[in-house]
Amino acid sequence: MRSVSEGQARRSSVSDRSPGARRAVLRTADGVSIEAVYESCTAGFAEDHGPAGGTAIVIAHGFTGSVDRPAVRRAARVFAQRAAVVTFSFRGHGNSGGRSTVGDREVLDLAAAVEWARSLGHSRVVTVGFSMGGSVVLRHAALHRGRTEARTDAVAAVSAPARWYYRGTAPMRRLHWVVTRPAGRLVGRYGLRTRIHDRDWDPVPLSPVESVPLIAPTPLLVVHGDRDPYFPLDHPRMLAAAGPAELWLEPGMGHAENAADEALLARLGDWLVNAVRPPGAERPEAAREA
Known part of the structure; x- marks a missing residue:
């Protein structure tokens, strides 16, 4: 699918939403407006996590x-206890412009969010994606290795597909109907508040599993629930086997951010921060205990 602009997101200057948060409209490399929110670390480690440096976690x-x-805000709240956080809406979602290409051009949206985090002074930027966002963070990590301002320093993919066009479960067959049929796209627009592009991918983008071998030496974590109704366990196992990766198979977990409880999010946040922590640096947990 090729992205086209479908109206502009609301234009505004960066404005403070709260003492530690600000909202902005970003512009992607292909000209789509993307809404984004930046939140400072709430743990009080300004030297390591504040806007003058330290780690920022970008959520896809x-x-x-x-x-x-709500599920995205919950993840942001947990992650903000460990690092600064950037959240954003992919094209065709929320108040962002354009139309969804369901994982193709969305790599440019993530790149814009990563670049924004670095422009705020963060020396380490890591990415975590859920479901479609999981496929995007994998492809982004593979495709943006050489661009310092857009690269990620660690990546975690949660409930991500390994391959395209999967229709092996009833939820995925319903999703394909929403994406590929005119009536489905109307349901997406008015029922799911998601504007979907009406063109097929041309060319077909690099798949998640093809992306994994290109990510190393960037640290990679694959997380998947054993009760995921969309993608069975052969997907995370295929991803983890494709290159150096840590694999967490979560008992009882369903799909993506809606199924990620605070305990899992806390472990994810710790992994993301510690995967890029300089040798000898103090862990947030140790600092809090001190």
């Missing part, structure tokens, strides 16, 4: 999500 939501969805 799943299909039909947005920056203001």
Whole structure:
């Protein structure tokens, strides 16, 4: 699918939403407006996590999500206890412009969010994606290795597909109907608040599993629930086997950010921060205990 602009997101200057948060409209390399929110670390480690440096976690939501969805806000709140956080709405979602290409051009949206985090002074930027966002963070890590301002320093993919066009479960067959049929796209627009592009991919983008071998030496974590109704366990196992990766198979977990409880999010946040922590640096947990 090729992205086209479908109206502009609301234009505004960066404005403070709260003492530690600000909202902005970013512009992607292909000219799409993307809404984004930056939140400072709430743990009080300004030297390591504040806007003058330290780690920022960029969250890539799943299909039909947005920056203001409760599950995304919950993840941001947990992650902000460990690092600064950037959330954003993919094209065609929320108040962002354009139309969704369901994982193709969304790599440019993530790149814009990573670049924004670095422009705020963060020396380490890591990415975590859920479902469609999981496929995007994998492809982004593979495709943006050589661009310092857009690269990620660690990547975690949660509930991500390994391959395209999967229709092996009933939820995925319903999703394909939403994406590929005119009536389905109407349901997406008015029922799911997601504007979907009406063109097929041309060319077909690099798949998640093809991306994994290109990510090393960047640290990679693959997380998947054993009760995921969309993608069975052969997907995370295929991803983890494709290159150096850590694999967490979560007992009882369903799909993506809606199924990620605070305990899992806390472990994810710790992994993301510690995967890029300089040798000898103090862990946040140790600092809090001190």
